[in-house]
Amino acid sequence: MEIHVGDYVEICSNEDGFLGSYFTAKVLKRVGKYKFMVEYIDLVCDEDDGKPLTEVVRASYMRPCPPQIQVSGFDVLDKVDAFDNDGWWIGRITGSTGSWYNVYFDSSGDEIPYPVSRLRVHHDWENGQWVLSQRKNLER
Numbered sequence: 309m310e311i312h313v314g315d316y317v318e319i320c321s322n323e324d325g326f327l328g329s330y331f332t333a334k335v336l337k338r339v340g341k342y343k344f345m346v347e348y349i350d351l352v353c354d355e356d357d358g359k360p361l362t363e364v365v366r367a368s369y370m371r372p373c374p375p376q377i378q379v380s381g382f383d384v385l386d387k388v389d390a391f392d393n394d395g396w397w398i399g400r401i402t403g404s405t406g407s408w409y410n411v412y413f414d415s416s417g418d419e420i421p422y423p424v425s426r427l428r429v430h431h432d433w434e435n436g437q438w439v440l441s442q443r444k445n446l447e448r
Contacts, residue, residue: 309372309436311344313337317370318396319346328415331395332373333365342367350394374431374438379424382409387430387441390422398430 311317318330333346343364351361374389382388382401389396390411399411402419409427412419431438 309367309370309433311335311338311367311370316349316373317346318373319348319365320369320371321395322369326395328398328413329393329395330371330389336362339364344370346370348394371433374428374433377429379429381407381424382427388427389430390420391426391428392420392422396428 313335315335317333317335319333321327321329321331331351332349334349336345336347339345343366345362346365348361348363353359353361382404384401384403386401388399388401388409388411390399390413391397397413397415399413401409402412403410405421407424408421409424410419410421411427430441432441433439
C-alpha cells in the first residue's frame, strides 16, 4: 500500500481491549521510512478537550479506508464492522429486530444491538486489495 500525506486510512489497534478495532485517521506527514504521523478523526486527546489525537504509527498497522457498500439490511452470520467507541469493530450478525441488528464480537464475547446506520459490510485487506468477507459459522 502506498501511503501519501493527506490520505485517509484506518489504523489497527493491538492494545488490550481494542484488539480487532480500526480507527479512521488522516496522514499528516511521513516520519522515517515506515512511520507516519496521523490525526484521528474520532479520537481526541485526554488532556486537551476536543483536540484530535495525533500519533506516530507504523505503516504495517495502516490500511486504506474500505469501500462503502450501501445495503438495506444484513442476514444472520454476515460479517460486519460496527461503529462503537470511536472506531470500527469486527463482528457477526446474530439476529435482528426491525432496523436493529445484534452483533456478536469474538474479541470480547459481547453481543450488542446496533442500528443499521452504524454497521458496514466487512472487507478484508489482503495482498493490497479489498476482499469481501464470506459468511462463516460463529464459533463461540
